[in-house]
Amino acid sequence: MVRGNVIYDCGQNGVVGHMGCAFSLIEGNHIYRIGAKREFFGWEVAAIKMHAAVDTVVRGNRVHDSVLGMWLDWQAQGTVVDSNVFYRNTRDVMTEVTHGPITFMNNVFASEFSFDDYAQGAAFVNNLFAGRIRHTAVLDRSTPYHFPHVTDVAGEAFVYGGDDRYVNNLFLAVDDSAKPLCTADAAGAAGMAEAGTAFFDGYPRSLEEYEQLIEEAGLGDEELYRSVKQPVLLASNAYVSGAKAASGEAEAVVSGDGSSLALRETDDELWMTVSLPESIRSATGPVISTADLGQPRIVEEYFENPDGSPIVVDRDITGAARGACSARGPLAAYGDGEVLIWSK
Template sequence: MTFEYHVAKNGSDHNEGTKENPFLTINKAATVAVAGDTVIVHGGEYREWVKPKNAGLSEFRRITYQAAENESVVIKGSEQIKDWEQVEGTVWKAVISNEFFGDYNPYTEKIFGDWVVYNPGRHLGDVYLNGKSFYEAETMEELHNPTKKTEVLDHWTKTVVPAHQPEQTQYVWLADVDDKHTTIYANFQDSNPNEELVEINVRKCVFYPEETGINYITVRGFEMAQAATPWTPPTADQPGLIGPHWSKGWIIEDNIIHDSKCSAISIGKEASTGNNFRTKRRDKPGYQYQLESVFLAQKAGWSKEKIGSHIIRNNTIYDCGQNGIVGHLGCVFSEIYNNHIYNIALKREFYGHEIAGIKLHAAIDVQIHDNRIHDCSLGTWLDWQTQGTRVSRNIFYRNNRDLFVEVSSGPYIVDHNILTADYALDNHAQGGAYINNIIRGKMVQRKMLDRSTPYHAPHSTEVTGFAVVYGGDDRFFNNIFVGDEGIENVGTAHFNGYTTSLEEYINTVHREDGDHEQFNNVEQPVYINNNAYFHGAESFERENDRLVAETFNPEIEISEDGNEVYLSITLPDGFENMVGEVHSTDTLERVRIVDADFENPDGSAVIVDTDLLGNVREDKSVLGPLVGLKAGKNRIKVWG
């Protein structure tokens, strides 16, 4: 027997939870709902950390939490603060008892953990004026006299980028905490905080179980915001504003999620498999602790039977300090699609090497498709064990970087995407297949000979070996590469000197005696054909069939009209005469290190035949992500 529980702002937790006599809090419903039950939350604002207590039992006997149809339900990790006292000029203060925060005070908790590179003393707290977040000041002088920073240095790319939105920069806060009180100072400029909605971060999470193994939960239709989430590197506990906490089979869909201090949706690891030991112990590199976390996770039940297989779809995610979606190990076998992710890590109050719209480690068989990702410090970052992963039909624009694949041995597929950042692709991996993309912007390809990372039996978490990244073993077919003035390294010319078949590679390796050192000295094979190169993009020297128009400028542009997104691109005469075949398991050479084929997650043959808009390709069709591209001017709606 299944039940339908109701939650409403006029309810009571002493009620039965029926529609006529609803509960007051979602957490009350979470204590009684069991497999097969549904919790319907009615309109209003709920300030609580929802901690599901019971698990669903299967895909067909899950526990569903959903907003009532056509009703707006907002769940916040913040509290409203009303009693502000004017200090001087536009600076006000609120004095709050430390008991108000319980055992977690975000104004004493600093941004902390492995791979944090830059943090000038900033904390997990935040202040919001009518929904807009402030910036944490470093000193009282800055609080009273905030300065506008229009540019900062991106610590990873070493380039100067916009700091944040100038209209927000004068709104700053600073906290002073003693044994009994937390005093929050804030510069509200022309606003009177006692006449406006002012909120502060209080809770670590908004919808996140405290226990692991809370499987088969659906969360649907909510707005969730303003959580004091901690920094989430792959070597630590990874709580997000919402997430399954080392469980299986969650569905997170049709939500609006924003203003998480660090990560919005986490499908990552838990604390027992390592929790910032690099930073706390300082005795070994984070790389070593991350290796150990893989084996600790296996002891903790890291397998397809117990972990992962989540679905994250149709969400809007924005204004988060570190990630839109994050996960190490716990993300395996998941599907992430049709999400709109933007404004991630743009405030730059702190910085580290774990920032992106989507940042996943060990994304085994994860399918990332049909997402719109823009205005992020980095669009998508796949780090370690990118195996069986597919990145398909996504739109990347106005990011500082679009896509980064690091220290992985494949097989993975990147197909039918649009990448338009000046810095479009970081390829520090091997074993990839890049098919039918538009790539406009700089491409950086690097070997990684000082870090061996794990690889796995196909479609499994079972570790079968370790390997460094030799560079190469990549496939580039049917792509359109577009350069631009001042942008170098666009195209495939950085593979010049590489072998072009496994047979050639093996023969070259064995011309001289030796063992592992010979494999370091010979460039792995690359498989490159049927690509187009425009406006300064350069081709691989041994590519047989290619379209090169070095001086032709396609004038590529991504534009927005409300929620609709359009691609504009001009293509040269004769473009349609250059066609490429549909690639599949049969045409894509196996990856060398893992000795595995390109396949679907269920082990069936993969066929890369569906374009950005869902159109199925013929045996041969035009290059790029859209079958409708033609010579001359093209303007095509690609989202909305």
């Protein structure tokens, strides 16, 4: 358990674990300026960096001004990432060669490069993405997955692309007015990433459609699965300021009007102001739970809490209750003023 700490000016990591982080809680920490001086290079550098975060909960942390906010690598299964705030990082979060389930809910990803996804089997529910997202298949690294809620290995698989769920999220495509301390790592990647979910165009939208595509690929062996992207679920997301929706998304709301995102920070508090056009502000989505998200195609485990109980996203990042239909993104409703989204 890592709770209530202030961690800063570390050269390589703020919080780090490899299998020992399984069944852990990382909560309420303020972590910043990690890797900013470039004492270390490349692999394993992040404010939070974990291999095998099995049934690990990362909740209510404030992470900023770092080379990478959080990096979930290999065997992140049953991981719950809830109500964290990432901002002014070169990249906010990276997932790598893991097969899920990972549940991201009520988070604010406020940097220009919000999410770098080299994984599969994640659910994104009621998050705010202010920047670009990159989604990449990994077909040359077969990595382990587990039986539910234990560290026993059940098998290995490639990352085929897809198998993600995006529901009730808010995509802003707002440039970060205060640039991150480290920009070199993201410079090349930014051109390959984009705001929104349009990179999922051409992916199947159901398991039945996916299975049909596999059958149509003809005779073959495992290599057939490398040629067909896995299905994705996209529903009730909102897109503004140039963020692009994938074609055919159910109940997408898209606005070309402008929006803005501002953060006001003290040592002990972080406040957020979001300005949205009325069509986005009034867009709602249902309360999402484990029952809505199914299982990752490869891993036979539901998007649930580490103790096996259902996840129900019925509160927002502030703890406010969500009604049967609430706003999209991390707040249950959007007003005109500041909202306290993190406090020590």
